[in-house]
Amino acid sequence: MDPLYKCYVSITVPFKALVDGLTFQMGLIARCTNGKTPWVLFFCLISFLTFNIVYYTDQTCHEDKCPLTRESKANISTQSNVISPNEVTIGPSMLASNIDLDFGNEVRHVAFLKVHKAASSTAQNIFLRFGWTRNLFFVMSSTKTIFGYSNMISNVETLTKSNILPTPKNKSFDILCQHVIYNKSAFDYFLPNDTIYIGILREPYEQYKSALNYFRPSYIFRKIQGDFPASRYIRDPLKYEPRSIFTSWTNNRQALEFGFPPHLFSKFNTSEVNMVLENLASEFKLVIISDQMEESILLLRRYLHWSMKDVVFLDKNVAKNKKESTLVQWNDRQFYRQWAKLDYALYEFFLRKLRAQIRDQGPDFDDELILFKEVRKNTSIFCLNNPNKDDILPIDESKWSGPFNITWEDCELLTMEEIPFFQIIGERQYGSLDM
Ligand SMILES: *[C@@H]1O[C@H](CO)[C@@H](O)[C@H](O)[C@H]1NC(C)=O
Ligand SMILES: *[C@@H]1O[C@H](CO)[C@@H](O)[C@H](O)[C@H]1NC(C)=O
Ligand SMILES: *[C@@H]1O[C@H](CO)[C@@H](O)[C@H](O)[C@H]1NC(C)=O
Ligand SMILES: *[C@@H]1O[C@H](CO)[C@@H](O)[C@H](O)[C@H]1NC(C)=O
Ligand SMILES: *[C@@H]1O[C@H](CO)[C@@H](O)[C@H](O)[C@H]1NC(C)=O
Ligand SMILES: *[C@@H]1O[C@H](CO)[C@@H](O)[C@H](O)[C@H]1NC(C)=O
Ligand SMILES: *[C@@H]1O[C@H](CO)[C@@H](O)[C@H](O)[C@H]1NC(C)=O
Numbered sequence: 001m002d003p004l005y006k007c008y009v010s011i012t013v014p015f016k017a018l019v020d021g022l023t024f025q026m027g028l029i030a031r032c033t034n035g036k037t038p039w040v041l042f043f044c045l046i047s048f049l050t051f052n053i054v055y056y057t058d059q060t061c062h063e064d065k066c067p068l069t070r071e072s073k074a075n076i077s078t079q080s081n082v083i084s085p086n087e088v089t090i091g092p093s094m095l096a097s098n099i100d101l102d103f104g105n106e107v108r109h110v111a112f113l114k115v116h117k118a119a120s121s122t123a124q125n126i127f128l129r130f131g132w133t134r135n136l137f138f139v140m141s142s143t144k145t146i147f148g149y150s151n152m153i154s155n156v157e158t159l160t161k162s163n164i165l166p167t168p169k170n171k172s173f174d175i176l177c178q179h180v181i182y183n184k185s186a187f188d189y190f191l192p193n194d195t196i197y198i199g200i201l202r203e204p205y206e207q208y209k210s211a212l213n214y215f216r217p218s219y220i221f222r223k224i225q226g227d228f229p230a231s232r233y234i235r236d237p238l239k240y241e242p243r244s245i246f247t248s249w250t251n252n253r254q255a256l257e258f259g260f261p262p263h264l265f266s267k268f269n270t271s272e273v274n275m276v277l278e279n280l281a282s283e284f285k286l287v288i289i290s291d292q293m294e295e296s297i298l299l300l301r302r303y304l305h306w307s308m309k310d311v312v313f314l315d316k317n318v319a320k321n322k323k324e325s326t327l328v329q330w331n332d333r334q335f336y337r338q339w340a341k342l343d344y345a346l347y348e349f350f351l352r353k354l355r356a357q358i359r360d361q362g363p364d365f366d367d368e369l370i371l372f373k374e375v376r377k378n379t380s381i382f383c384l385n386n387p388n389k390d391d392i393l394p395i396d397e398s399k400w401s402g403p404f405n406i407t408w409e410d411c412e413l414l415t416m417e418e419i420p421f422f423q424i425i426g427e428r429q430y431g432s433l434d435m
Helices: 003-032 038-059 067-079 120-133 184-190 204-215 229-235 253-257 270-283 290-304 332-339 341-360 364-383 408-415 418-430
Strands: 110-112 196-201 284-289 392-395 404-407
Touching: 110 120, 120 290, 120 408, 120 418, 196 290, 196 341, 204 253, 204 332, 204 341, 229 332, 253 341, 270 284, 270 341, 284 290, 284 341, 290 341, 290 364, 332 341, 364 392, 364 404, 364 408, 404 408
Parallel strands: 110 196, 196 284
Antiparallel strands: 392 404
């Protein structure tokens, strides 16, 4: 390792982790302190301080605590074949049925652009399971939190040498599916040249409401008094927006994460926007539209030559009891449409593209869709009813899939949240954090 680079990393990594962490936590704090009882405030303060002390000290790069030295650990663990069965309870042997015709052709290099609050955790679980069961190598954030390995590379920038952990010698990345801002040249630099790019988008107003509910942006909920701060905000957003578009959760966030050039956020230019969209369309094989998740995922299955078992998913991370009525008013939508021009252009462009891609598949696509819905329903019922370790849900052979079984282990992976999932992946790739 170049000593100059090492030195650079040892200074920038902890600093950036702190800044990233703080931006993220501001949202959490704002949510947390909404309860307003002294008890809650006290608890929030204590968690905040603990979080930061641990977070920061963990990042400080001393000798064997330095992220870079984990490269040597990875070097060792790849040689001893990665995983000892006792370390992780879920084994790597749950390959999907290999009766599927295309199995030998399956795409194993995938970049999934995980956009915030676009139902992307649901889709992400598919990539996590696919890579995990085949022992593929994931791009991992170099940031650590009290939870261990982080599930987020960056909210404010694209892939860099300092925000991800290195690959071991003679190994390359297979799958990227953590939050990071898109930039084609940066992605190309780190990922193999045959990587397939997959994105995700959600109907912009739904995405906005979800971001309000989840992040409770302080520039809205702290700054604006009264009953409907977001309604006041959306009637004059520029008055309240943070100075940097990257720290906003409500300024065309989906376009921002898709790497739209910053100047378009202050001045919409139709011809330039169309150029950006055409470029994205040539770079992304598929952009999942989360309002049409099942259709999108079946296209994904067909494009990547994955099996039906690989792409079964359960509905995850869906906010329960969203009190929408306390966040927005009925006529906010029209103001949001005027404000979020980039997000609407992006969404409508890829929604049209998805519909065209589905039409290209021919009538047999709908038959597969009907079957897929049934497989998903049966799998949900099976997994959500606490199966025993030796229970099995058999799925019959069909035109699109060989027969396969859903087991208890499959359910564990299907229902696993992303943070625990990245712990087992991180441990497999780089070893335990506190070693
Ligand atoms: C990785 O392993 C190779 C071969 O054993 C060794 O030459 C090299 O020094 C190791 N790299 C690190 C960073 O430990
Ligand atoms: C890495 O690949 C090179 C060239 O293929 C080979 O000479 C070297 O031994 C490999 N190193 C390790 C650690 O496998
Ligand atoms: C992507 O990153 C490169 C290198 O940092 C930069 O030159 C380029 O302008 C970026 N592209 C976009 C679309 O932001
Ligand atoms: C892609 O990468 C592979 C392996 O690194 C290399 O052999 C191949 O020539 C590259 N293809 C192109 C088109 O760059
Ligand atoms: C929009 O972008 C195009 C192409 O970059 C440029 O020629 C044109 O002058 C821009 N229009 C405005 C109003 O800025
Ligand atoms: C789903 O479950 C029902 C009821 O158990 C069963 O009849 C049906 O064949 C199952 N569908 C598939 C695709 O396995
Ligand atoms: C499903 O499980 C049953 C019972 O263990 C087994 O006999 C069968 O071969 C399995 N089917 C597949 C496709 O793995």
